[in-house]
Structure formats: C-alpha cells, structure tokens
Amino acid sequence: MSADVVVIGSGAGGAPLSARLARAGLKVTVLEAGLRHPPSSVATDEVAQAGLFWMDERLSAGRDPVAFGRNNSGCGVGGSTLHYTAYTPRAQPDDLRLHSEFGRGVDWPLDFGELERYYDEIEGFLGVSGPAEYPWGPPRRVPYPHPPLPLNGAAELMQRGCEALGLRTSAAANAALSRPQMQEGYGVRHACTHRGFCQAGCATGAKATMDITYLALAEAHGAQLLDGSYVTGLRRSGSRLTGVEYVRGGKEHVLTAGTVVLSAGAIETPRLLLEQGLANRSGQVGRNFMAHTGIQIWGQFAEAVRPNRGIPGSLISEDMHRVDGLVGGYLIQSIGVMPVTYATQFVRGTGTWGHALHEHMRGYNHVAGINILGECLPSEQNFLELSTEQDGRGRPKPRIHFSAGDNERRMTEHAEALMRRIWAAAGAQKVWAFPRAAHTIGTARMGHDPAASVVDPWGRAHDIRNLWISDNSTFPSALAANPALTIMALSLRTADHMLEQGAV
Numbered sequence: 001m002s003a004d005v006v007v008i009g010s011g012a013g014g015a016p017l018s019a020r021l022a023r024a025g026l027k028v029t030v031l032e033a034g035l036r037h038p039p040s041s042v043a044t045d046e047v048a049q050a051g052l053f054w055m056d057e058r059l060s061a062g063r064d065p066v067a068f069g070r071n072n073s074g075c076g077v078g079g080s081t082l083h084y085t086a087y088t089p090r091a092q093p094d095d096l097r098l099h100s101e102f103g104r105g106v107d108w109p110l111d112f113g114e115l116e117r118y119y120d121e122i123e124g125f126l127g128v129s130g131p132a133e134y135p136w137g138p139p140r141r142v143p144y145p146h147p148p149l150p151l152n153g154a155a156e157l158m159q160r161g162c163e164a165l166g167l168r169t170s171a172a173a174n175a176a177l178s179r180p181q182m183q184e185g186y187g188v189r190h191a192c193t194h195r196g197f198c199q200a201g202c203a204t205g206a207k208a209t210m211d212i213t214y215l216a217l218a219e220a221h222g223a224q225l226l227d228g229s230y231v232t233g234l235r236r237s238g239s240r241l242t243g244v245e246y247v248r249g250g251k252e253h254v255l256t257a258g259t260v261v262l263s264a265g266a267i268e269t270p271r272l273l274l275e276q277g278l279a280n281r282s283g284q285v286g287r288n289f290m291a292h293t294g295i296q297i298w299g300q301f302a303e304a305v306r307p308n309r310g311i312p313g314s315l316i317s318e319d320m321h322r323v324d325g326l327v328g329g330y331l332i333q334s335i336g337v338m339p340v341t342y343a344t345q346f347v348r349g350t351g352t353w354g355h356a357l358h359e360h361m362r363g364y365n366h367v368a369g370i371n372i373l374g375e376c377l378p379s380e381q382n383f384l385e386l387s388t389e390q391d392g393r394g395r396p397k398p399r400i401h402f403s404a405g406d407n408e409r410r411m412t413e414h415a416e417a418l419m420r421r422i423w424a425a426a427g428a429q430k431v432w433a434f435p436r437a438a439h440t441i442g443t444a445r446m447g448h449d450p451a452a453s454v455v456d457p458w459g460r461a462h463d464i465r466n467l468w469i470s471d472n473s474t475f476p477s478a479l480a481a482n483p484a485l486t487i488m489a490l491s492l493r494t495a496d497h498m499l500e501q502g503a504v
C-alpha cells in the first residue's frame with residue numbers, strides 16, 4: 001500500500017489537516033490505533049464508555065506526577081475529541097508573547113493574526129455555540145455560528161458567586177450545537193440534548209468530535225481511514241522517511257508514503273521519535289512537557305444542582321487572564337460531572353472511602369465544581385523519556401517527569417483562594433479542593449532555531465524534511481486556554497503551508 005501522505009493519529013491535530021490535504025486531491029491515509037465510535041454506538045454510561053481512552057500504562061515521575069489513563073488522552077477515530085468537554089476558547093494574543101512580556105517562558109514563532117483566520121473558519125465549520133459579545137480578547141471579526149447553550153447548574157452558581165465578587169462571566173464557547181447543522185460528509189448533526197455526558201462520548205452528534213466533522217470531510221474527499229492500526233515504526237532511507245510500519249488485525253503491515261505526519265499526541269509522538277532515534281538533533285524531543293495548572297474546587301449546595309445535566313462546559317471568566325505577580329494567568333470555568341468520575345476524584349482528592357464515601361455520594365445531586373486552566377511554563381525539569389520497562393507490545397513505556405514550578409504553585413494558591421471565595425458567595429458548604437494538572441502539552445516544540453526546537457513554525461521537522469508534526473506536542477508554551485481549537489488551527493495552517501510550498 002502507498003499514500004502521498006500518511007497521518008498517524010486522528011485527533012484534533014491529525015483530522016483537520018487530513019481533510020485539507022484530501023480536498024486538495026492528495027492520497028491521504030490516516031492510521032488510528034483506536035476504533036470507530038460513531039454516535040449511534042455511544043452509551044449514556046461512563047463505565048461502558050471507558051474504551052474511548054488511551055489506557056496503555058504510562059509511568060509518572062517528578063514532584064507532581066501527572067495522572068494518565070482516563071484522565072488524559074483519547075484513543076479512537078477522533079482521538080481525545082471523543083471525550084473532550086468541547087470548551088473552545090481562543091488563545092489570547094499576549095499568551096503567544098510570554099517571554100516578551102515577562103522575560104520568562106517563550107514566545108511563539110507566530111502571532112495571533114496567523115491563528116485568527118483559522119479560528120474563524122474552524123468555529124464556523126464545527127458549529128461552535130457562543131455568546132454574541134465576549135468580554136475578553138480582540139473583538140471578533142465574525143459572530144459564533146450558533147447562540148450559546150443553556151447554563152448548567154454549576155454555571156448558574158458560578159455566575160452568582162462571581163457577580164457577588166464583581167467578577168465578569170460569559171457563556172462559554174462550546175463546540176457543541178445549540179441548533180442542528182448540516183455537516184459535509186456526515187449529514188445532519190442534531191442539537192445538544194443537554195445529557196451532560198460529553199466526557200463519555202456524544203450520542204447525538206451535537207458535539208464536534210473529529211470523526212463526524214473533519215474526518216468525515218476527509219473521507220468524503222477520498223482519504224482512507226484505517227482504524228485499529230497501531231503504528232510501531234517509521235521507515236527511513238538516508239535523510240527521508242519512506243513509510244510506516246503498523247499492526248492491524250494482528251498482522252504487521254508497511255505503508256509507503258511520500259510524507260509522514262505525526263499526530264499521535266504529546267506523549268505518543270515523542271515516544272515514537274525517541275524509540276526510532278528521529279528528528280532529535282536538538283535533543284528537544286520529549287523536553288518541556290507541560291500540563292495546565294487545573295485545580296478544581298467542589299462544594300455542596302442546598303439546592304439540587306444535578307451535576308450530570310446540561311453541557312458541562314457552560315460558563316467562563318477570563319478576568320484572571322493577568323494577575324499581579326504571576327507570569328501569565330488563568331481562566332475560570334464551570335464543570336459538569338458524571339457520578340463515577342466525581343466519586344473517583346473525591347476518593348483521590350480526599351482519601352475518603354467506605355461508609356463516609358457512601359454518605360458523601362448521597363449528596364451527589366447537590367455538588368457543583370469550578371476549575372481553572374492556567375499557564376504552565378516550559379521547564380527543563382519536565383520531560384518524557386523511555387523507561388526500561390516494556391509494555392505488552394514490547395515497546396518501552398514512556399516515563400513523564402512533571403514538577404510544578406514556582407509560578408504554577410503560586411497560580412494554584414491564588415486560584416484556590418479566589419474560587420473558595422466564589423463558592424462561599426454562591427452558598428457552597430463542605431468545600432474541598434482537587435489540585436490537578438490537565439492536558440498533555442509540549443514535548444516536540446516548534447521554533448525557528450533548529451538547535452532549540454524539533455519542528456519549524458509550520459510543524460515541519462528540522463532534521464527530516466518529509467516529516468511533519470501536528471498535535472499538542474508542538475506548543476512552545478501551554479496558553480491559558482483549552483487547547484483543542486488551537487491544535488486544529490495549527491493543523492490547518494500546517495496543511496496550507498504544505499500545499500503552498502509544494503511540500504507534498
């Protein structure tokens with residue numbers, strides 16, 4: 001088998017680019033380790049839906065080891081978008097210039113204007129629901145295509161608490177439909193029914209997962225999508241890649257390709273590169289692993305909240321985008337939560353078990369949470385390496401070192417104090433905090449300097465000219481915004497650059 005372009009991984013990084021290149025007439029093959037999970041197969045049962053996650057063991061090290069498995073990355077046609085909450089805020093322009101502003105972190109090798117036109121396009125294509133006026137960031141050039149979704153219980157409480165403290169809030173942008181939309185290559189996607197199970201998959205097709213949006217478009221333009229195809233190696237001849245090796249249906253296969261795009265996410269992408277000894281003249285592969293500062297605050301309320309109902313990502317405040325004494329800032333978001341996820345977090349966060357746990361869970365319908373997503377600075381001490389332990393396939397397990405830096409720790413303290421005040425003002429009792437890190441970011445950073453980065457500003461590997469990377473690994477810094485929209489914007493930008501340069 002052969003292809004012009006082989007894309008490894010079908011998430012937010014791999015899917016938009018695949019559609020763009022297929023539409024341009026290229027022969028594109030997408031290899032995805034996970035299976036297809038169409039909306040019709042999605043159960044309203046978070047335990048039954050566990051197959052959406054990447055469950056191969058990853059080793060965690062450092063002072064603040066990151067939880068993986070169900071907590072962190074997806075596996076399936078659509079990647080992590082199958083279980084993301086679909087919050088889609090844009091990055092703010094100054095977050096791309098942290099070093100210029102603070103002398104710490106790094107500047108991105110591109111400016112906001114280069115993302116903006118892709119943000120506009122993607123929001124239109126996915127059918128993002130959002131407010132008519134958004135209080136933060138540059139004014140929008142085009143309105144969101146759909147009005148915002150109704151607030152869930154936690155969002156109403158957050159609104160009440162923030163109002164009491166004089167903080168501004170806004171309905172959040174969500175890649176979930178508030179009214180039906182025709183999707184090219186898929187058909188009609190129905191409006192959100194507020195069932196609140198976004199993190200276990202969306203049964204209605206309201207949520208913009210990649211399988212029913214960009215991958216459907218890619219397939220409509222002739223792309224071949226092979227699910228259950230686990231890539232184990234990259235073939236090389238001289239300074240170029242010639243194809244990939246993968247296992248499908250228990251058999252080993254080789255696909256020759258003129259161009260290889262790695263979109264396996266910020267853990268599997270560097271893992272493959274390190275294993276294969278590729279694209280690492282800079283020594284930067286696996287370096288600068290980041291995870292958003294993401295402390296959650298939970299409380300119990302007198303009124304029924306029913307935290308599993310409604311779109312989980314409802315309300316946002318970016319008033320803490322800049323905080324005196326911190327490098328960068330954070331945004332505050334309301335959370336919806338399914339019962340098993342809540343119980344698991346409560347056990348992890350408080351160590352409660354047995355009778356006390358049962359008693360606490362009796363109050364599940366009255367719990368509500370808010371959390372932050374905060375900047376995480378790139379650091380030499382946070383990195384991914386290959387361990388000497390092997391997984392079931394005989395591949396070395398990745399070990400990820402993560403220790404929150406001084407800025408992340410102070411940001412967490414600031415956010416915890418503020419969110420406790422918000423929750424107190426909203427009437428919360430029995431408040432508890434769940435410090436955590438969210439998302440896997442960095443590990444194959446982009447930059448102009450081949451000695452300090454893995455790929456150039458368009459995602460092309462400095463060392464191997466027919467290898468490109470399009471996923472969360474190329475972010476030079478974390479940005480205080482949920483990452484999926486920006487990953488997709490970079491993905492389309494990479495595809496356009498490939499086409500403009502005649503690089504494929």
Ligand SMILES: Cc1cc2nc3c(=O)[nH]c(=O)nc-3n(C[C@H](O)[C@H](O)[C@H](O)COP(=O)(O)OP(=O)(O)OC[C@H]3O[C@@H](n4cnc5c(N)ncnc54)[C@H](O)[C@@H]3O)c2cc1C
Nearest residue numbers: 009011012013033079080085086087231471472482483484
């Ligand atoms: C619970 C949860 C909620 C989230 N909510 C939000 C949100 O509201 N908004 C937001 O912006 N972000 C959210 N995120 C984060 C967001 O979903 C991810 O950052 C983003 O989707 C990552 O995209 P990616 O393309 O980098 O990687 P992924 O989506 O992880 O895609 C990588 C794909 O590559 C495949 N793959 C890996 N290795 C191989 C291999 N060897 N061979 C073949 N295939 C392989 C994987 O199976 C996977 O499908 C959330 C994440 C989680 C865990």
Ligand code: SF4
Nearest residue numbers: 192193195196198202
């Ligand atoms: S809340 Fe809406 S978008 Fe989320 S899973 Fe339910 S129907 Fe889909």
